[in-house]
Amino acid sequence: MQSAAQVTSFLAAGRTLFLLIHLLGVTCFSYIVARRLVPLIRGERDFRFDRPWLRIKRVFKFWLGQWKQPRYRAAGTMHIFIFAGFLILAIRAFSVLIVGVSQNFVMPGLSGRAGDVYGIITDYAATVVFLCMVIAMVRRLVFKPARYAVPARYGKSHMADAIFLLSLIALLMLADSLFAAAKAAAEAPQGYPVEALAALSLPWMLRNALVSAPLHTLGSLYFSAYLVHELTFYLLLCYRPFGIQFHVETSLFNIYFAKLDREILKPVRWGVSDENLDQVKSFGVKTFEDFTWKHMLDFYSCADCGRCSDNCPANAVGRPLSPRFITIKARDYSFQHYPVFGRVNKGTPLLGSVYSQDEIWSCTTCGACEEECPLLVEYIDKIVDLRRGMVDEGNVPQSLQKPLKALESRGNPYGKMEKKKADWTSAKEFQQICRVRTLDHRNGAQTLYFVDSITSYDDRMQSIGRATAKILNHVGEEFGILGAAERDSGHEVRRFGEETLFIALRDHNTEAIKASGVQRIVTADPHAFNALKHDYKDVPPVEHISQVIAREVAAGKIKFNPVENKNDVYTYHDPCYLGRHNQIYDEPRDVLDAIPGLKRVEMSRARDRSFCCGGGGLMLFYEPKEDQRMGAMRVRMAAEAGANVIVTACPFCMVNIEDAIKVAGMEGKMTAIDLAELVDRQIAREHPDAIEEQVSEIKECVTASSNSLK
Ligand code: SF4
Ligand code: SF4
Numbered sequence: 001m002q003s004a005a006q007v008t009s010f011l012a013a014g015r016t017l018f019l020l021i022h023l024l025g026v027t028c029f030s031y032i033v034a035r036r037l038v039p040l041i042r043g044e045r046d047f048r049f050d051r052p053w054l055r056i057k058r059v060f061k062f063w064l065g066q067w068k069q070p071r072y073r074a075a076g077t078m079h080i081f082i083f084a085g086f087l088i089l090a091i092r093a094f095s096v097l098i099v100g101v102s103q104n105f106v107m108p109g110l111s112g113r114a115g116d117v118y119g120i121i122t123d124y125a126a127t128v129v130f131l132c133m134v135i136a137m138v139r140r141l142v143f144k145p146a147r148y149a150v151p152a153r154y155g156k157s158h159m160a161d162a163i164f165l166l167s168l169i170a171l172l173m174l175a176d177s178l179f180a181a182a183k184a185a186a187e188a189p190q191g192y193p194v195e196a197l198a199a200l201s202l203p204w205m206l207r208n209a210l211v212s213a214p215l216h217t218l219g220s221l222y223f224s225a226y227l228v229h230e231l232t233f234y235l236l237l238c239y240r241p242f243g244i245q246f247h248v249e250t251s252l253f254n255i256y257f258a259k260l261d262r263e264i265l266k267p268v269r270w271g272v273s274d275e276n277l278d279q280v281k282s283f284g285v286k287t288f289e290d291f292t293w294k295h296m297l298d299f300y301s302c303a304d305c306g307r308c309s310d311n312c313p314a315n316a317v318g319r320p321l322s323p324r325f326i327t328i329k330a331r332d333y334s335f336q337h338y339p340v341f342g343r344v345n346k347g348t349p350l351l352g353s354v355y356s357q358d359e360i361w362s363c364t365t366c367g368a369c370e371e372e373c374p375l376l377v378e379y380i381d382k383i384v385d386l387r388r389g390m391v392d393e394g395n396v397p398q399s400l401q402k403p404l405k406a407l408e409s410r411g412n413p414y415g416k417m418e419k420k421k422a423d424w425t426s427a428k429e430f431q432q433i434c435r436v437r438t439l440d441h442r443n444g445a446q447t448l449y450f451v452d453s454i455t456s457y458d459d460r461m462q463s464i465g466r467a468t469a470k471i472l473n474h475v476g477e478e479f480g481i482l483g484a485a486e487r488d489s490g491h492e493v494r495r496f497g498e499e500t501l502f503i504a505l506r507d508h509n510t511e512a513i514k515a516s517g518v519q520r521i522v523t524a525d526p527h528a529f530n531a532l533k534h535d536y537k538d539v540p541p542v543e544h545i546s547q548v549i550a551r552e553v554a555a556g557k558i559k560f561n562p563v564e565n566k567n568d569v570y571t572y573h574d575p576c577y578l579g580r581h582n583q584i585y586d587e588p589r590d591v592l593d594a595i596p597g598l599k600r601v602e603m604s605r606a607r608d609r610s611f612c613c614g615g616g617g618l619m620l621f622y623e624p625k626e627d628q629r630m631g632a633m634r635v636r637m638a639a640e641a642g643a644n645v646i647v648t649a650c651p652f653c654m655v656n657i658e659d660a661i662k663v664a665g666m667e668g669k670m671t672a673i674d675l676a677e678l679v680d681r682q683i684a685r686e687h688p689d690a691i692e693e694q695v696s697e698i699k700e701c702v703t704a705s706s707n708s709l710k
Helices: 004-013 015-042 052-064 073-099 112-143 159-190 202-210 215-242 244-256 274-279 293-301 307-311 323-337 357-361 368-372 380-392 398-410 428-433 453-457 462-474 491-496 499-516 526-535 545-554 586-593 630-640 651-663 675-682 688-709
Strands: 447-450 479-481 520-523 542-544 569-572 599-601 645-648 671-674
Touching: 004 015, 004 159, 004 215, 015 215, 015 293, 052 244, 073 112, 073 159, 073 215, 112 159, 112 202, 159 202, 159 215, 159 244, 202 215, 215 244, 244 293, 274 499, 293 323, 293 380, 307 323, 307 368, 357 380, 380 491, 398 491, 398 499, 428 462, 447 462, 447 499, 453 462, 453 651, 462 479, 462 545, 462 671, 462 675, 491 499, 491 526, 499 526, 520 526, 520 545, 526 542, 542 545, 545 586, 545 675, 569 586, 586 599, 586 675, 630 645, 630 651, 645 651, 645 675, 651 671, 671 675
Parallel strands: 447 479, 447 520, 520 542, 569 599, 569 645, 645 671
Antiparallel strands: none
16 A cells, blocks of 8 residues: 655655755855855956946846847747746755755745645746756757857867756756656555646656556655755756856856946956056956956856857957857866866966967957847956057057057057148038038037047048038037047047057047037047047037937938939948947937938848947957958848948948948949938938028138138
């Protein structure tokens, strides 16, 4: 005769064994975690303790809500199921652990009906997690998604580790279900209060299979399942800090402490003001210990999902950079040099042993990796810090030395004379229709048009400057430029790692802006926009020209003529520093959609998944090792979307895309135009007489402006 009490008494026999397993498991886990914390304690400072409510909200969104997971629909949905399953099973796992040493333990609040309901939910949760593990293993072994692959230069495949971990979790679910099923099978025919098992769940199926098994078999199964569950649980717990599964423990903290203002670059040293930078002995990251504790936590928290590298344009074009391995290599370094057993071995230079120079210079700071990462791992700050370290040691690529010197001496990377900065305004036809004043303390205006180097000096990009000025003029904006007083915004210089030079450029521009007395700033260059908005302090509010245009279109101040060629198909390329870094996605599209007859299509990678053209971070002057140009890939994406006109809103994008059209042999089939140029071309202007009046007004102004330049 079967007795559930007899079956459950099997557990009691092993109480001492289970107690020992618990003690050993908890001690091992605590020791391993304590050792893993050692490098974090030795890492650089990082201020991540502000705005706790906002941080908690983000934990709800990105950790509990798994916000970014559905960006990869199949894998993301599966992860959500696994995560939810783990959360649900956490309480059950805890009560099961205690049952081994205190047999009648019931989690407070989970007796009676509530316990039955929770039991049903956990049966399904265990089943779902088990199935997800099987599916994940099949995906990895049979379908082998490319983003999990490990290129030879980054070491050996992570497949065995992943399969081992997935198998352990599957085994944990199976053992848990078998434990419940054996008990339920013993209870079933005896009139004992049968623990309800969820229909069609794993425990339910196992119970049905065992219902006629003899008592001693059920007892052995019950005991063995429990033992396997305990051992697997602690094996998993203690094995996780040795690999990718450590994110299970660290992800909540990583998300809580994640950067709140992603667009603001990390200072050289937290707690050291710009004025005191000369007291900093060593800039940037040179050894592992130069990373901040939060950046080290990032290394532990990476789930090796490969989404960052899957979206990284540098990786896509075959540059020697894959953000996933920036993290994995640092984590491997940390595990080797801060071992769980043995002596710490710190201070080895990272460059040459972990990272290569080309790898670190290959990044365009586009932000695609950070946008994609479900665990909010940061990359740009780390890469910029590694660059700061290289610059500090004089490791600057040959091709970048000249523009840097020119920036130092002339305030622009081309080495052109300051007095030529406003030459773009002197084109004869332009002067006939647009007034551009040069501002100083005597000759002020409401608005400053901050032009920046590329638009001021590059012959092709000057057209964007003129278009921008004409648009501002059209909407009646009282504006001017700084002319010779304007220096490069320093945006690229800073991302390149030359902080001191950036500070000099920023301070110079800040003074010139303040002296001009303007109330607001407009720019057509997203890099200048980002610098003025986030890297500068104490300057008036700044807008990108696309925001101004969108507002004036909505207010009816800008009206458009229909496009001439109705067969043209337009697509908008989101510049990284307008889109991803500043979330300006809609305004340029709204403007395009307001032009009558303009047909617009979206590329497969658009908005926050836009694909960098390759121009960020002084890349215009750097020749990286790559299989193909980023711009060329982007142009092909536009063609695949069915477009023959690429509209962008950034002079850097324009250089790269126009160049790529030539490289790809698509001249005549594809063209590129800046949003400001397109708007200027399509604006429905007033009657010619009115323009005549404007012209004479402008002539006066140009004379005034050239006088002030003298
Ligand atoms: S910022 Fe862009 S280029 Fe740099 S690692 Fe991330 S995705 Fe790659
Ligand atoms: S950094 Fe983020 S996106 Fe990249 S592999 Fe790790 S978890 Fe995935």
